Amino acid sequence: MTAPALRPPGVPAAAQPLTVADFAALARERLPADVWDFIAGGAGRERTLAANEAVFEAARLRPRALPGIEEPGTSVEVLGSRWPAPLGIAPVAYHELVHPDGESGTARAAGDLGLPLVVSTFSSRRLEEVAAAATAPLWLQVYCFRDTATTLDLARRARASGYQALVLTTDTPFTGRRLRDLRNDFRIPGHIAAANLSETAAAGAATPGAHSRHAFDRSTGWSVVARLRAESGLPVLAKGVLTARDAEAALAAGVAGIVVSNHGGRQLDGAPATLEALPEVVAAVRGRCPVLLDGGVRTGADVLVALALGARAVLVGRPALYALAADGAAGVRRMLSLLTEEFAETMVLTGHATPDAIGPDTVLPPVPPYPARSHG
Ligand SMILES: Cc1cc2nc3c(=O)[nH]c(=O)nc-3n(C[C@H](O)[C@H](O)[C@H](O)COP(=O)(O)O)c2cc1C
Ligand SMILES: O=C(O)C(=O)c1ccccc1
Numbered sequence: 001m002t003a004p005a006l007r008p009p010g011v012p013a014a015a016q017p018l019t020v021a022d023f024a025a026l027a028r029e030r031l032p033a034d035v036w037d038f039i040a041g042g043a044g045r046e047r048t049l050a051a052n053e054a055v056f057e058a059a060r061l062r063p064r065a066l067p068g069i070e071e072p073g074t075s076v077e078v079l080g081s082r083w084p085a086p087l088g089i090a091p092v093a094y095h096e097l098v099h100p101d102g103e104s105g106t107a108r109a110a111g112d113l114g115l116p117l118v119v120s121t122f123s124s125r126r127l128e129e130v131a132a133a134a135t136a137p138l139w140l141q142v143y144c145f146r147d148t149a150t151t152l153d154l155a156r157r158a159r160a161s162g163y164q165a166l167v168l169t170t171d172t173p174f175t176g177r178r179l180r181d182l183r184n185d186f187r188i189p190g191h192i193a194a195a196n197l198s199e200t201a202a203a204g205a206a207t208p209g210a211h212s213r214h215a216f217d218r219s220t221g222w223s224v225v226a227r228l229r230a231e232s233g234l235p236v237l238a239k240g241v242l243t244a245r246d247a248e249a250a251l252a253a254g255v256a257g258i259v260v261s262n263h264g265g266r267q268l269d270g271a272p273a274t275l276e277a278l279p280e281v282v283a284a285v286r287g288r289c290p291v292l293l294d295g296g297v298r299t300g301a302d303v304l305v306a307l308a309l310g311a312r313a314v315l316v317g318r319p320a321l322y323a324l325a326a327d328g329a330a331g332v333r334r335m336l337s338l339l340t341e342e343f344a345e346t347m348v349l350t351g352h353a354t355p356d357a358i359g360p361d362t363v364l365p366p367v368p369p370y371p372a373r374s375h376g
Contacts, residue, residue: 017326020298020319023335027098027325034184035097039321042265043176049265051273052296059275059305060364064351072347073354074340078290078313079165079235079256081137084114085340086313086355087303089320089332090261090294091141091167091239093122093208096192098325104133106324109332111135113340118167118315121154122205126195131161139165141239142228143172143212144220150201151217151224155232157196164235166228167259170250171240173220174212176267181209222253229254237292240267242277244284251288258285260293264317275306282310300342307355308362 017023028036042049076086089110096102103117103125110117116137119130131138140158145151158166180186187206194202204211228236235256241247242262250258260281262271271277274295282291293306294315306314316339323335352358 017323017331017334018338020316020322020335020339023319023322023326023331026327027322030325031098034181034186037180037184038178038186039097039318041178041180042269043178043267044269046265046269048262048269048271048273051276052262052265053298054296055273055275056296056298056302056305059302061301061305061346061350062362062364063349067348067351069348069351069353072344072352074344074347076313076355078116078292081116081164083116083137083313085303085343086307086311087336087339087343088116088292088313088315089118090264090315090317091118091120091169092317092321093120094124094188094192094194095321095324096124097188098321099328101324101328103130105329106320106332107131107134107138109324109329109336112329112333113336115336116164119163121196122194122208124192124195127154127157127163128161129195131163137164139163139167139237141167141169143169144217144224145201145215146217147201147215148217150197152227152231154196155228155234159232159234165256166232166234166236167239168225168228168236168255169239169263170246171261171263171267172212172216173218174216175208176263176269178209178266222249225250225253225255239294241281242272242274244280247281247284251285255289257290257292259315260291260295260311262295264295275309278306278309278311297339300339300344301346303339303343304346304350304352304358305363307358308360310360 074085075082095106103123107117107130111134114136118139118141120141121143140163142154194205225236237257238250238255239259240261241258260274260278274293290312292313293311297314297316303314323331350362
């Protein structure tokens with residue numbers, strides 16, 4: 001519950017980001033417009049993108065009078081590891097788009113806080129190199145390629161370099177229809193590589209839409225969970241589950257965890273906000289595996305709301321890139337500290353000494369319709 005660090009002399013207050021929104025504003029100033037659009041944008045009319053944040057914003061928390069909590073404990077256990085807060089970094093492609101340190105910078109920052117990082121298949125640094133920079137748990141996100149050797153090679157390398165789990169992305173037979181990228185004719189700049197893929201597998205990767213349409217294996221079914229598990233010896237989580245039906249299928253396939261996600265509104269436009277989908281998935285899972293959530297988490301209060309509705313922990317995607325763009329590893333450290341601090345303060349104000357105690361009675365039932373929000 002220590003206060004955020006005082007700014008050094010001479011640094012104006014306005015330059016000191018205090019919220020994820022502040023980091024987003026700094027990133028937007030620094031990044032080329034088409035890179036900003038690639039990161040900030042979503043699929044189609046961006047209804048799901050907007051809904052992710054709007055549903056969190058509409059949540060109302062029940063305060064607790066005279067809570068009598070000196071110092072809350074914020075840590076949680078996920079797949080046998082203790083996380084100092086119920087917070088990690090979602091898999092996001094190409095961190096070098098926003099900072100030359102790329103995923104190595106992000107890994108150092110996450111490590112400094114002891115929080116986990118999920119490295120993307122489309123990481124701009126080799127997963128072995130990211131592991132060398134990390135001091136906290138790493139998970140590897142996996143896409144399934146038509147060339148199965150590419151997929152299985154990722155699984156084997158993850159195990160060999162100390163990754164603790166695989167995260168199978170289940171909502172992306174191809175990348176969604178991202179109109180900003182189509183209008184901008186966006187390409188990943190030539191100096192940034194899909195560092196984990198062979199030259200053959202990475203051919204054409206500068207245009208994710210076209211590349212995913214020829215390289216991803218659209219025939220992939222749930223049996224791939226067992227193959228990934230056998231090849232890597234690692235637990236496999238399914239990312240991209242929004243319904244009870246898919247949660248059942250994931251559990252039947254042997255997943256160790258589920259990430260409720262709509263890919264940050266970048267896949268099916270019109271899919272529910274993740275906070276809307278969470279109760280259905282949690283009810284279907286009945287405690288058989290941990291349920292995580294990503295999409296629209298921007299404050300520590302959002303983290304608490306997700307836990308109240310049954311998530312074990314949450315992941316943030318865009319906030320990590322915004323913070324990395326603003327100030328490299330130091331920015332990511334600060335962003336993760338701010339969210340942890342906000343979460344701890346919200347725990348006290350709602351009368352919770354530990355995350356386990358945070359239940360559905362902490363949140364008032366939502367009152368639709370949700371206000372529209374601009375994502376310029
Ligand atoms: C620029 C960008 C790249 C992403 N790349 C991947 C990826 O390679 N693999 C994946 O499973 N999800 C990817 N995602 C989705 C994130 O893992 C996550 O689901 C989403 O960003 C969470 O929403 P948030 O950004 O609102 O926190 C990406 C998201 C963004 C914004
Ligand atoms: O942009 C994305 O959301 C994403 O998942 C992706 C997939 C392939 C290449 C680059 C990004």
